[in-house]
Amino acid sequence: MKILCANWQAADEAELExxxxxxxxxxxxxxxxxxxxxxDPAVCETVDAVINYSPTHNVAAAPTAFPKARIAVRSGVGFDNIDTAGWGARGIPACNVPDYGTTEVADHAIGLMLALTRGTSAYGTELAGHGTEGWHFSKAPLVRRHKGAIFGIVGLGRIGLATARRAAAFDMKVVFYDPHLLSGVDLSTGYERVHSLAELMARADVVSVHTPLSEETRKLLGAAAFTAAKPGLVLINTARGPIVDLDALEAAMRKGTVIGAGLDVLQNEPGDLDHPLLAAWRTREPWIANRLIVTPHAAFYSPASMRDLRLKSIEVVHAYLAEGRLTNCVNSEYLK
Structure with missing residues (x-):
């Protein structure tokens, strides 16, 4: 059994695997x-499976370059960077690993919210930059009470649900929008379902994004969504960068409709730090100071989650090739 580990990220030589x-x-x-x-084209012709380890790049060869391959895997939750249609056209399943970093991403989403709405990021920044002049509770502009606030979720999958549970523990009211989720989830969880993004934006005090990236969700959080938003919104994105239109977010933040944002993912990665929104953040322009937090696509990370991801990626391949057991298939609509 031979596996091509495309876009290998780890510093080691796969000793764990x-x-x-x-x-x-x-x-x-x-x-x-x-x-x-x-x-190497010669290598591509010999492998039984392909795993893509990059969160940002696709495999550098088309599915047709792998004549012996019987399965392709994206080592991670998001599968926008695996050619689901191309593999499906050859009758080959493409799979992901959706169950390795759920708690880490949910924790990170809530952590970004708290850093903004409890001022834990702003207070440290003010003290480090201004000494005792920054020693005052008013230096954090977004502090608020969480109890009774509305926490909106876009996409109530594994991570969205885990994030909802954490928000509910802060006595926040959870409202979610997920047009692809079967009916009844809102009744079983106690969370309220809405049937349009506009309604979610109009009601939520905090919106956390947990939907996959697709043509349907690309720039889903754009000008129309922010126009519909309740003034004073805090936006959190730990899903995929292109789901949020940075230009529209900048306009909404300058206008004051969105007063804070925590972004773990950006439209291009590594992040285009020259984008006007990010340039203003880096130079601490007054309108955005202490209102934006950016982390480097790190929500998924912990040593434990990385161990799980690496082993589960191989497990998906091994289960299929050795046992005929298919798990986490994301291109079933293309398979006959």
Whole structure:
């Protein structure tokens, strides 16, 4: 059994994977931050499976370059950077790993909210930059009471649901929008379902994004959504950067409709720090000071989650090739 590990990210040589799956031959193709790993066509022709380890780059060869492959896997939750249609056209399942970092991402989303709405980021920044002049509770502009506030969720999947539970523990009222979720979830969880993004935006004090990236959700949080938003909104995005239109977010923040944002993901990664919104944040222009937090696509990360991700990625391949057991397939609509 031979697996091509495309866009390999770890510093080691897959010792963890080799220890747990000694019967598998792993071929590592390392990528850089700004470029997908180049692939040897001769190697591509020999592998039984392809795993893409990059959160931002696709595999550098089309599915047709892998004549022996029987399964493709995206090592992560998001599957926008795996060619689901291309693999499906060949009758090959494409899968993801949706159950490795759920708690980490949910914790991160709530952490971003708290850093903004309890001032934990602003207070430290003011003290570090201004000394005792910054020693005052008024230096954090977004502090508010959470009890009774409305926490809106876009996408109530595994991570969205985990985030909802955490928000509810702060006595926040959870409202969610997810047009693809089966009916009845709102009744079983106690969370309130709305049937349009506009309604969610109009009611929520905080909106947290947890939907996959697709053509349907690209720039979903754009000018129309922010126009519908309740003034004073705090936006959190730990899903995929292109779901939020940065230009529209900048306009909404300058207007004051959105008064704070926590972004773990950006439209381009590594982030385009010259974008006007991010440039204003970096230079601490007064209108955005202490109102934006950016983290480097790190919500998923902990040593434990990385261990789970690495082993579960191989497990998906091994279960299918060795046992015929297909898990986490994301392109079933293309398979006949």
């Amino acid at each position: 080799r220890e747990h799956y000694p019967d598998i031959e792993l071929i590592l193709a390392r990528s850089t931050n700004d470029k997908a790993a180049s692939l």
